[in-house]
Amino acid sequence: MRLSAFSSLQPGALTAQYYDLDEHDHPEGASTLFGFWLYLMSDCLIFAMLFAAYGVLGGNYAAGPGPKDLFELPLVALNTAMLLFSSITYGFAMIAMQRGRTAGVQGWLVVTALFGAAFLAIELHEFSNLIADGATPQRSAFLSAFFTLVGTHGLHVTFGLIWLGTLLVQLAKHGLTDAMRRRLFCLSMFWHFLDVVWVGVFTFVYLMGTLR
Amino acid sequence: MxxxxxxxxxxxxxxxxxxxxxxxxxxxxxxxxxxxxxxxxxxxxxxxxxxxxxxxxxxxxxxxxxxxxxxxxNTRSEGGWNFLALIFTVILVGIVLSGSLWVMAHLNQNMMPMPHAMNELP
Missing domain, CATH: 1.10.287 (Helix Hairpins)
Structure with a gap:
């Protein structure tokens, strides 16, 4: 008898245990958005570390040029506008998706991509100007930290654009299926997240750098 | 549903x-x-x-x-787990930023004056 093994135990110590060996019903993609949110939060920590590095090293010019000599605020304002416009146009794409209009989604995504590309073009123009003036990442700790922080953000935008292009191809192929809706929503979170990070960049790097 | x-x-x-x-x-x-x-x-x-x-x-x-x-x-999406993850991240970001700035500011204060900094001394 199996129970005899427990005969030395107190009666109250016998508790029933259940092991659920069967798979639960997990609807497809039910955890995608939460998983992607966790990715964004970890990405947030990458930027936190880069901001911390910039905060620590941002004043070490090594007798080289400082923020006041280098930053052109009108250009940064234009860049900020591009990213903000791309945020609202992606919002319009999400509205079109909710209404089930594939062509509307595609149109707004293309507009978003154009604004994103304009942002990148302006940023690359700024970087090439800096490097032409001798303000390279090797010049000082301030410039190393600056190029790492702003460059990492720019790389994120670049990959966002590649992702956007991929989704446009998939959208033409599959239409607005549930899987496509999830993918488009994930990219929308990624895109808006980049705008949130940019708020930190233009405030703490450009505006406060100019004030310093 | x-x-x-x-x-x-x-x-x-x-x-x-x-x-x-x-x-x-x-x-x-x-x-x-x-x-x-x-x-x-x-x-x-x-x-x-x-x-x-x-x-x-x-x-x-x-x-x-x-x-x-x-x-x-919002505090309700994904049963509140989104918000919880956000709060956790905000706390970590706060520790990373304030910790780095605080420690490195004190390190700077306690460093030996470097030659170029000595020129600035009275």
């Missing part, structure tokens, strides 16, 4: 979004961006420390605005 909605266009796949939210977020963001740029570029306040404080406050407000209206952040 899924039986009710699965035959529509699968709106369960992603959260509901509203045009009003995006419009509100956009207008607020434009205002919260334009004011700091104007303050710094025109230098109307004169006082740099005060300007920096105001600009930083505007940034924090804009981050919250974009989280709510663009990223659809």
């Amino acid at each position: 899924s039986a009710l909605h699965s035959d529509t266009h699968g709106h369960d796949a992603v959260p509901h979004v509203a045009l009003k939210d995006y419009a509100t977020g956009f207008v607020l963001s434009v205002v919260l961006t334009a004011i700091p740029f104007w303050l710094v570029m025109s230098g109307v306040l004169g006082d740099k420390a005060l300007t920096a404080m105001i600009v930083a406050t505007f940034a924090v407000v804009q981050v919250v605005v974009q989280m709510i209206f663009f990223l659809h952040m």
Whole structure:
């Protein structure tokens, strides 16, 4: 008898245990958005570390040029506008998706991509100007930290654009299926997240750098 | 619930979004961006420390605005787990930023004066 093994135990110590060996019903993609949110939060920590590095090293010019000599605020304002416009146009794409209009989604995504590309073009123009003036990442700790922080953000935008292009191809192929809706929503979170990070960049790097 | 909605266009796949939210977020963001740029570029306040404080406050407000209206952040999505992860991240970001700045500021203070810094000594 199996129970005899427990005969030395107190009666109250016998508790029933259940092991659920069967798979639960997990609807497809039910955890995608939460998983992607966790990715964004970890990405947030990458930027936190880069901001911390910039905060620590941002004043070490090594007798080289400082923020006041280098930053052109009108250009940064234009860049900020591009990213903000791309945020609202992606919002319009999400509205079109909710209404089930594939062509509307595609149109707004293309507009978003154009604004994103304009942002990148302006940023690359700024970087090439800096490097032409001798303000390279090797010049000082301030410039190393600056190029790492702003460059990492720019790389994120670049990959966002590649992702956007991929989704446009998939959208033409599959239409607005549930899987496509999830993918488009994930990219929308990624895109808006980049705008949130940019708020930190233009405030703490450009505006406060100019004030310093 | 899924039986009710699965035959529509699968709106369960992603959260509901509203045009009003995006419009509100956009207008607020434009205002919260334009004011700091104007303050710094025109230098109307004169006082740099005060300007920096105001600009930083505007940034924090804009981050919250974009989280709510663009990223659809609320305390209920995914049963509150989204919000919990966000709180955890905010705490970590706070530790990383304030810790780094605090430690490195004291390190700078306690370092031996370097040759170029000695020139600046009285």
